[in-house]
Amino acid sequence: MRDPWNAFMPYPDADVGHAAIGPLSGLRLAVKDLFDVAGYPTAAGNAAVLAASGIKTSMAPLVQTLLDAGACFVGKTNTDELAYSLIGGNIHFGMPINPRDPDLIPGGSSSGSAVAVAAGLVDIGLGTDTSGSIRLPAAVNGLIGWRPTHGSLDNRALRPLAPSFDVPGFVTRSLEPMAAVMSAVGMAAANDQPASILIPEDIFATIDDAVADEMIASLRSAGTPIRRTDAIAPLSLADLALAFTTILQREAWETNKALFERNPEAISPDIAARLLSGSRLDDEEVREAFKIRKFFSAEIDRLLRGNVILALPTLAMNPPRRDAEPECFAAFRSACIKLLCLSGLGGCPQLAFPIVNCAGNVSLSLFGARSADRMLVKVARQLTAE
Structure with missing residues (x-):
């Protein structure tokens, strides 16, 4: 197969069989x-x-x-x-x-x-x-x-x-x-409609006003009641992102410690630096991060009780050019993790999708309670009118 996009690893082909008939046939x-x-x-x-x-x-x-x-x-x-x-x-x-x-x-x-x-x-x-x-x-x-x-x-x-x-x-x-x-893959069917779609104003305030308006306008087309809330938890996005990153770095170090110690020069400098940051974390910092995670998870459970869905912008800012400086990549990563960490901290499903007929690179996300995965697709279908 021709791959001008460098999407695939350059491995020799091996025979991998599949069922002749099934729900994913032809895909x-x-x-x-x-x-x-x-x-x-x-x-x-x-x-x-x-x-x-x-x-x-x-x-x-x-x-x-x-x-x-x-x-x-x-x-x-x-x-x-x-x-x-x-x-x-x-x-x-x-x-x-x-x-x-x-x-x-x-x-x-x-x-x-x-x-x-x-x-x-x-x-x-x-x-x-x-x-x-x-x-x-x-x-x-x-x-x-x-x-x-x-x-x-x-x-x-x-x-x-x-x-x-x-x-x-x-x-x-x-x-x-x-x-x-x-x-x-066995996800349970969604038989219920969401009771409402919740818009967290503190998060939408972090993105461009025109983009936020387009997202909110598109949400109204679902026919589901729209509600607003000041914030999804009594913690700042920065505090949540810090807790998330602390746990991530500690676990990433534990996962890759043997590789790093055996062959540190085989890991690119920016990845190696992140791994080392995880190795240097104080145990008390990590315990505090897990406390914040537990608290946030309980807040999300309360907020999404009764088939409520949270709407979020997927990205905090426009993606950088591929030839941008490392500082630009770091700023983009840091800004986006403040939004992307939320489903990780809560253990919740999230579905990202482009907004139909919206200029630019605009992706909206639906965030649901645990096991509400297929409800998110159901609502997204109403929004995108495929």
């Missing part, structure tokens, strides 16, 4: 190179991990579920190194090219899966989402991105980053295949 599947696929190595975006991997002899159960549902495997896709970024770059294997706007970053860490879908090379991109690695590239590439309820999908034979936040996730070009994927 092509790309798999992020964090999941084991029989006949392929698993590199996690790092040359040293690739060298140590060997060819896998068994299939990640979630990948097997998709194949058994009829999806046709096309290849393994590029990822940010160790899945530890939101930009889409990789010094070992290169940055995929954003088909929507080649001057912009593709977003990460599920960069290759998103680019493969956006370029029309596949219909379903399987990736992972820890701090936004599905939702951000979906937004940047004009796609649907689903971060499932934490713990709802099988994550065996998936290389972790921060296990208490990591979830497998998916990108598609439209809602129809996303709904089919949700059904195929």
